[in-house]
Amino acid sequence: MTERLRLNNAVIKYGDISAVDGVTLSAKAGEMIFITGSNGSGKSTLVKGIAGLIPLSSGTLVRASRMSYVPQYEDADRDFPARVREIVLTGTQRPGKLFASRSDRERAESAMKSLNIYGLSDKEIRTLSGGQLRRVFLARAICGNPELLLLDEPCAGLDALSHETLFGILRGLLADGCAVVMVTHDISDIDGIPEGRVIRISHGKISQDISHGGLNHE
Ligand SMILES: Nc1ncnc2c1ncn2[C@@H]1O[C@H](COP(=O)(O)OP(=O)(O)OP(=O)(O)O)[C@@H](O)[C@H]1O
Ligand SMILES: [Mg+2]
Incomplete structure (x- = not known):
């Protein structure tokens, strides 16, 4: 195998x-x-x-x-001006790839839906709770199809x-x-x-x- x-x-x-x-x-x-x-x-x-x-x-x-990795502590800069959808979408990026494709966007949406954060898509990450932010990073990890x-x-x-x-x-x-x-x-x-x-x-x-x-x- x-x-x-x-x-x-x-x-x-x-x-x-x-x-x-x-x-x-x-x-x-x-x-x-x-x-x-x-x-x-x-x-x-x-x-x-x-x-x-x-x-x-x-x-x-x-x-x-x-490979996708979710760290123990999110040492993310909480003030970074990004929305949930944008952070999740970065999980689909690979070296040499310029833009997220339609299928990347669909995968990001489905990851957000499966982790019940789709309703937070347009929220800025600085406004999230700890558990919500953790689910954002999990969605980011799984939408990379690891x-x-x-x-x-x-x-x-x-x-x-x-x-x-x-x-x-x-x-x-x-x-x-x-x-x-x-x-x-x-x-x-x-x-x-x-x-x-x-x-x-x-x-x-x-x-x-x-x-x-x-x-x-x-
Ligand atoms: N950046 C660092 N610089 C120096 N020592 C470190 C660093 N990070 C961890 N250590 C040390 O390395 C050892 C292992 O740390 P590690 O974070 O891998 O443990 P852990 O098993 O994940 O613990 P926990 O269950 O608390 O998360 C510890 O003795 C820790 O103090
Ligand atoms: Mg540890």
């Missing part, structure tokens, strides 16, 4: 400290990987490394080129309905062959996806890697 991610013996350092310390991880098309672990264990650093936002100090990374989706604590600040909506969207993406890597503190999140792997990170290393679900399906 097609591989969406292969990370081999990755080390990521801040100064002399290895926040990620020799992680080997791969994800196939349609595979769900939950990353869990205590505060400061290196989960966000790992995902940022996979996203290409922080360079690996050593090791190798190969990943699908169509082959690899990286989500860092995507459920933080989401109400129960938005949480269930997100998991419905993820099940659809997985069925279409997207690999999803999700950092979560809430282990009950794994119940939202029928099959997956749960990887625990401790002090920058994988301390546990277990499969859940699908064991009786062969």
Whole structure:
């Protein structure tokens, strides 16, 4: 099956400290990987490394080129004068592409509808609540039609309905062959996806890697 991610013996350092310390991880098309672990264990650093936002100090990374990433904290400039629709549409942009096409606009609309933010399309992002802004960034990520989706604590600040909506969207993406890597503190999140792997990170290393679900399906 097609591989969406292969990370081999990755080390990521801040100064002399290895926040990620020799992680080997791969994800196939349609595979769900939950990353869990205590505060400061290196989960966000790992995902940022996979996203290409922080360079690996050593090791190798190969990943699908169509990748979307939703950070743990939106360090977006809230005063940036942009409307919801414009932010979501940027998720369809790729290097070398000049304008959003009609199908890009349709995908952005459908992502906004599926995350119940279509009614906010014309609002400026500075006027949104935290949970609404999170849904804008999720819509931005999914309308890029990703082959690899990286989500860092995507459920933080989401109400129960938005949480269930997100998991419905993820099940659809997985069925279409997207690999999803999700950092979560809430282990009950794994119940939202029928099959997956749960990887625990401790002090920058994988301390546990277990499969859940699908064991009786062969
Ligand atoms: N920009 C940075 N500069 C220096 N050290 C950092 C930086 N970002 C994170 N760290 C350190 O790297 C380690 C891992 O941080 P990271 O944010 O990856 O943890 P985390 O597992 O995502 O934690 P949390 O559950 O709180 O989100 C921590 O010790 C943290 O203090
Ligand atoms: Mg984190």
